Amino acid sequence: MADDPLSITFAALADPTRRAILARLAEGAATVKELSEPFAMSGPAVSKHLRVLERAGLITRGRDAQWRPCTLDATPLREVTEWADGFRRFWDDSYRRLDTYLEHMKEKGT
Amino acid sequence: MADDPLSITFAALADPTRRAILARLAEGAATVKELSEPFAMSGPAVSKHLRVLERAGLITRGRDAQWRPCTLDATPLREVTEWADGFRRFWDDSYRRLDTYLEHMKEKGT
DNA sequence: CAGTTAGATAACCAAGTGGTTAGGTAGACA
DNA sequence: TGTCTACCTAACCACTTGGTTATCTAACTG
Numbered sequence: 001m002a003d004d005p006l007s008i009t010f011a012a013l014a015d016p017t018r019r020a021i022l023a024r025l026a027e028g029a030a031t032v033k034e035l036s037e038p039f040a041m042s043g044p045a046v047s048k049h050l051r052v053l054e055r056a057g058l059i060t061r062g063r064d065a066q067w068r069p070c071t072l073d074a075t076p077l078r079e080v081t082e083w084a085d086g087f088r089r090f091w092d093d094s095y096r097r098l099d100t101y102l103e104h105m106k107e108k109g110t
Numbered sequence: 111m112a113d114d115p116l117s118i119t120f121a122a123l124a125d126p127t128r129r130a131i132l133a134r135l136a137e138g139a140a141t142v143k144e145l146s147e148p149f150a151m152s153g154p155a156v157s158k159h160l161r162v163l164e165r166a167g168l169i170t171r172g173r174d175a176q177w178r179p180c181t182l183d184a185t186p187l188r189e190v191t192e193w194a195d196g197f198r199r200f201w202d203d204s205y206r207r208l209d210t211y212l213e214h215m216k217e218k219g220t
Numbered sequence: 221c222a223g224t225t226a227g228a229t230a231a232c233c234a235a236g237t238g239g240t241t242a243g244g245t246a247g248a249c250a
Numbered sequence: 251t252g253t254c255t256a257c258c259t260a261a262c263c264a265c266t267t268g269g270t271t272a273t274c275t276a277a278c279t280g
Binding site: 049 | 239
């Protein structure tokens, strides 16, 4: 996998388990055990997913006795939306209309 | 890799070469040759990237004699922004303020 | 016809992914 | 002390990914 930040973020999001974990963390911090519960997979498997999310900067892990609470850090998602927004004119009708309007103005200006 | 649409889209975007191809196609359709030029990699490698993008529904491929022009189809990107928008309150200050305001109102209501 | 160009396919390789089981560590508690 | 809980690491597996070279088809061009 490519190692630039945006690629790492996209790769981390390319898994429904990891997206579900982020959705859960949007409601507040949780322990690894709590995050594992909804999934029919072993602890180490969840642990690996958490490491991927941590490497992408999407979560941070603290320490509280034998628990390792995970917290959401959504700032990489801002980069994701900013990147995708560069293509908004290809699907958003209002942007598309603005686009043709600007094109029209440019033609008149020449 | 997971085979749900959103995962396929995210996985397709998790590569700088493929994102660069999409950026190029935002300026208009292009042949495989034209798309290959900026990259120091073989034709088959680009061909594979295009297949990934096609599978994700991000491009469509036509036919014109011996050329196979690629066209951008950004609609999967709308799903991406819509998903990420669910987390906007974690990074957007104005949303964060609205959030605390609503929380405040809810408390008063109880 | 032969030759060239655009592009896809096949076979291969090294590295990564997503899962497993087994075993280890750190803290709470009797 | 011993035991339980929470979590991690290590080793392994099947499969995928991103690249290569070699080979093939399809269409234009002389």
